[in-house]
Amino acid sequence: MDRLETVRRRFREFAVEYASLPLYGTVSRHVADDAATASLLTEAQPGQARPVLWFAALHDLVLRRPDVPAARWYASVVGRGAVPTGDPWPDIRATVLAHEDELRSTIATRTTQTNEVNRSVYVAAGLSAAVDAVAAQQHRPHRSPDDPASGRVALVELGASAGLLLRVDRYRTTTVSPRGLRTSVGDLGSPVLCEGVDRSARRRALQPLPEVVARVGVDRHPVALDDEDAVRWLLACLWPDVPGRVERFEAARQVLRANPPPLLQGDLVDDVARAVDAVLDGAARAGGADHVVVYSSWALTYVARDRRFALVDQLARAARTVPALTWLTAEPPGCVPGLPDDPRAAAGLTVLGLRAWSGGVEARARVLGVAHPHGAWVDTW
Numbered sequence: 001m002d003r004l005e006t007v008r009r010r011f012r013e014f015a016v017e018y019a020s021l022p023l024y025g026t027v028s029r030h031v032a033d034d035a036a037t038a039s040l041l042t043e044a045q046p047g048q049a050r051p052v053l054w055f056a057a058l059h060d061l062v063l064r065r066p067d068v069p070a071a072r073w074y075a076s077v078v079g080r081g082a083v084p085t086g087d088p089w090p091d092i093r094a095t096v097l098a099h100e101d102e103l104r105s106t107i108a109t110r111t112t113q114t115n116e117v118n119r120s121v122y123v124a125a126g127l128s129a130a131v132d133a134v135a136a137q138q139h140r141p142h143r144s145p146d147d148p149a150s151g152r153v154a155l156v157e158l159g160a161s162a163g164l165l166l167r168v169d170r171y172r173t174t175t176v177s178p179r180g181l182r183t184s185v186g187d188l189g190s191p192v193l194c195e196g197v198d199r200s201a202r203r204r205a206l207q208p209l210p211e212v213v214a215r216v217g218v219d220r221h222p223v224a225l226d227d228e229d230a231v232r233w234l235l236a237c238l239w240p241d242v243p244g245r246v247e248r249f250e251a252a253r254q255v256l257r258a259n260p261p262p263l264l265q266g267d268l269v270d271d272v273a274r275a276v277d278a279v280l281d282g283a284a285r286a287g288g289a290d291h292v293v294v295y296s297s298w299a300l301t302y303v304a305r306d307r308r309f310a311l312v313d314q315l316a317r318a319a320r321t322v323p324a325l326t327w328l329t330a331e332p333p334g335c336v337p338g339l340p341d342d343p344r345a346a347a348g349l350t351v352l353g354l355r356a357w358s359g360g361v362e363a364r365a366r367v368l369g370v371a372h373p374h375g376a377w378v379d380t381w
């Protein structure tokens with residue numbers, strides 16, 4: 001199959017999967033039948049020719065040029081209440097063809113990049129589970145569900161992107177049970193509202209968060225929150241059709257802009273020890289931490305399989321230098337070395353895993369539960 005046919009098939013599949021999205025669903029259905037607009041995606045770098053890249057390039061264009069005809073269909077430009085009803089395709093096609101060279105160049109040079117703030121739902125759930133696991137390992141008494149988690153933690157995020165998940169304690173994160181019971185943790189007055197359904201049968205997924213005394217992210221391509229171009233691309237990679245995503249991203253950016261989390265440029269395997277050292281330095285300046293929580297959310301999946309084992313070796317080595325170190329993972333099934341297989345972890349889901357060391361000795365690795373990849377729901381067991 002030639003490249004154009006391949007990308008048209010991908011738009012067709014995308015249109016079926018996301019038929020309910022008024023903009024992206026409709027547009028992908030048209031692009032699949034329109035060689036002139038579909039062909040732009042054939043410019044993508046190897047492995048990148050996905051409809052999401054085509055959509056990100058166009059979203060980036062309308063964010064830069066809100067006067068183009070396509071822009072009025074974007075909630076991120078006109079506001080969610082002002083998006084018209086009707087068929088967006090004539091405006092979209094006209095804009096794409098009028099800016100074809102520019103869009104081809106974006107598609108040829110960019111790759112999609114994300115930082116999903118609503119993943120705080122599962123990061124918050126995992127964080128309190130990590131603290132409880134260390135307490136159990138150290139034979140400390142169980143806390144009641146309403147007690148704040150004891151201990152002072154230092155956070156390291158691997159594959160942190162712009163670092164938005166490193167400030168999970170600055171957002172109001174809420175879960176709603178199927179019976180309507182709401183649980184909120186974090187900064188309850190925060191303008192950044194993260195929310196998901198809690199499907200857990202045994203115990204609430206969210207428990208009060210521990211005190212975070214320091215944080216450091218590491219990323220191959222860290223995004224500085226004052227880099228307008230890079231931040232606009234992160235925004236462009238979000239889907240304007242999905243209510244709340246763009247708004248939450250903007251709110252988080254505003255909250256963190258004045259005090260962005262420190263990000264190291266580097267490789268998440270080769271530089272994890274450097275990141276742990278850096279966060280311990282930060283923690284020492286803030287009075288010390290007794291637990292380092294390292295976490296990765298949809299980042300390890302981009303690392304070659306043998307390199308994932310190398311990361312475990314690095315973490316086990318770092319764990320010998322601190323009272324407690326846990327590795328919280330939110331990755332697709334089968335990605336994290338050492339986690340037990342769990343039949344409840346199906347393709348397309350995010351598996352929440354925990355590996356925990358106290359005094360350098362590792363406890364049994366556990367699957368904590370599963371979640372929607374963007375935190376729309378979480379199910380812990």
Ligand SMILES: C[S@@+](CC[C@H](N)C(=O)[O-])C[C@H]1O[C@@H](n2cnc3c(N)ncnc32)[C@H](O)[C@@H]1O
Pocket residue numbers: 113114115116117119158159160161162165218219220221222266267268269296297298299302303
């Ligand atoms: C899909 S994004 C997820 C970002 C963030 N963790 C989240 O959940 O929103 C994956 C991130 O991992 C980073 N990444 C991928 N491989 C990496 C590596 N080997 N070393 C460092 N960062 C890496 C990418 O640059 C990107 O920022």
